[in-house]
Amino acid sequence: MTQRFSFDLKATDGTARTGVISTPRGDIRTPAFMPVGTAATVKAMLPGSVRETGADILLGNTYHLMLRPTAERIDRLGGLHRFMNWDGPILTDSGGFQVMSLAELRKLNEEGVSFRSHIDGARHMLTPERSMEIQKLLGSDIVMCFDECPALPADRARLESSMELSMRWAQRSRDAFGDRPGHALFGIQQGGDDAELRARSAEALRGIGFDGYAVGGLAVGEGQEIMFRVLDTAPGMLPADKPRYLMGVGKPDDIVGAVKRGIDMFDCVLPSRSGRTGQAFTPRGVVNIKNARHADDPRPLDDSCDCPCCTGYSRAYLHHVFRSQEIISSMLLTWHNLRYYQRLMADIRAAIAAGNFAGFEAAFEAGRAAGDIPPV
Template sequence: MSIFFEIKSSCGKARRGVISTAHGQINTPAFMPVGTAATVKAMLPESVIATGAEIILGNTYHLMLRPGEDVIANLGGLHKFMNWNKPILTDSGGFQVMSLSSLRKITPDGVEFNSHLDGQKYFLTPEKSIDIQHKLNSNITMIFDECTPYPIDHLYAEKSMRLSLIWAKESKKAFHDRDGYGIFGIIQGSTFEDLRKISAEALQEIGFDGYAIGGLAVGEGHEKMLEVLHFTIPNITSDKPRYLMGVGKPIDIIASVKRGVDMFDCVLPTRSGRNGQAFVSGGVINIRNQKYILDGSPLDELCNCYTCNNFSKAYLNHLIKSNEILGAVLMTWHNIAYYQNLMKQLRTLIEKGTLYSYTDEELTYVK
């Protein structure tokens, strides 16, 4: 058995489930904090666990460049290397390939690119990507794909999607199947319904442990994203986890859960925290604002995280404006906790059967 997914309850299209892996269980819907370079920025592993996170995301592209997959393998794998004993999902590098448009060349066999660090030339193939993820010992491996930009015409989107399907077969063939580990396919096709359907059906013929929806959160906007989910999700089998890659804002997550998505990741809570933005019940605040200089209240009255239990807006305002490292730590801690509390609330409402009693906006008020 690879990984195991069990749906515990459902409410409309929303599902409350559990994914079992070799490094523990993941309650879904789940949000994965991003630990691109074997660290969730500004956070200790224990701090990430304290927020309620059960899985984090690492990145094949960045880790192959520095320190190198062989270094991590020789030191016992990514879990031991970064002292994280819970599940890890690794992105295959497809998104970075898209973002390196000026430094890469796509061929039928893979992608030739120059490192953004030192210019050194690399050639990343599906087999190589899967091998790197195996050496990292990630619990959930992602296939190597081409993440297409937006906007894009139908002709290029189809060509890209069909190349990703070829790479999906090669990725599955290269995967080391073993207990507690799985590999996810990635559905591509940009915003085109016919291409998404072809991609989803072809990936399911190959057979994967879960199915991701890629190529969104790249500038298409909230409504267009929901439109794509509306016509894509019905084509995905209901007995496997569904993962919406790179999403996103709380309102995006809520709307996607209501449409049947189980897993999410995004750099937004950590990046925003370092920049002085906090996700609070009902919106976002910029802690740098002058009005917080004498504000003795916590970031969010409804939050019970370490930051909100111990520090005021005034202190956080001082830390961030002084560029103190502790400011980034405390703001990031709160933001990840906000996201984890949001997921917990969504799981509870699915269990109670009352998720659709609330508007998406009402659900951003985390209790």
């Protein structure tokens, strides 16, 4: 078992890449999708079930875990992997995005961000140093540096000051992270939708030096067209021999478009959250299982899928348990959605390795355009 973090680029097709990230806790096949385990659990799933969907790595959330049950408690109990019974790699975000978007009464300055907990109103201070300390206590394999993520649209002055602050925080994160063999620290590129600011951010991050690089500040309301315009240039500003991670993305077509533009890693709550609200992802688009058309349908959700939801249950049953608010509805639909995402990533990896990403993309778009199977 390797005792260091490394990235091996196996093949490229245009700007799309496939490879393997090696960590002491296991390999991560890229492009990779990371299910989100916000509070040390992927909602409605057992860790072993998440592994069965094909996931190599999970994401944990610094902000939520620092508030409850606290990083110190998780550390005393043996670290996040033991705490949540997941033996594969874990990436933790820095907490910055949640502080900016969720926390009330927050105050931002050069030192960091002070805020009140959304749970009990207690006052907390999150700085680059504290974020590194929390993620070390959690024992995460991939640590994200602490940054500020402004919502889009924003004017250039706001984007520039935010990016420059994030780069100063990136240096402090690097200094506080120190030398931790087997653990990786990723820098986060900022700059909103401004290519010149993105280039300056990338130059600053390369100067500091990180084990991987994220494209941050997207999927914050700007829309796919703007996101893809940024991704036409932003990934290429980052080192080609390190993983590139697009934070918080996304919908299946977002992922395909981002892979085409050079991204290697993704995370999003969409497959699990959608499963709990009765929405299922299929090669023919999204199926809304609560619709009455499914009430008498004996067919599976997706006859091409090998998950327990599709091999064991009918659309009629899924419609019934969702309408009845049974817990098994969330379990089955979440399992299916996570499996759909992992099948999508496996198909992407195979297409890149075969030099046929364009063919894959055309088939992906044609399937979605066809729409759901006709009603019975």
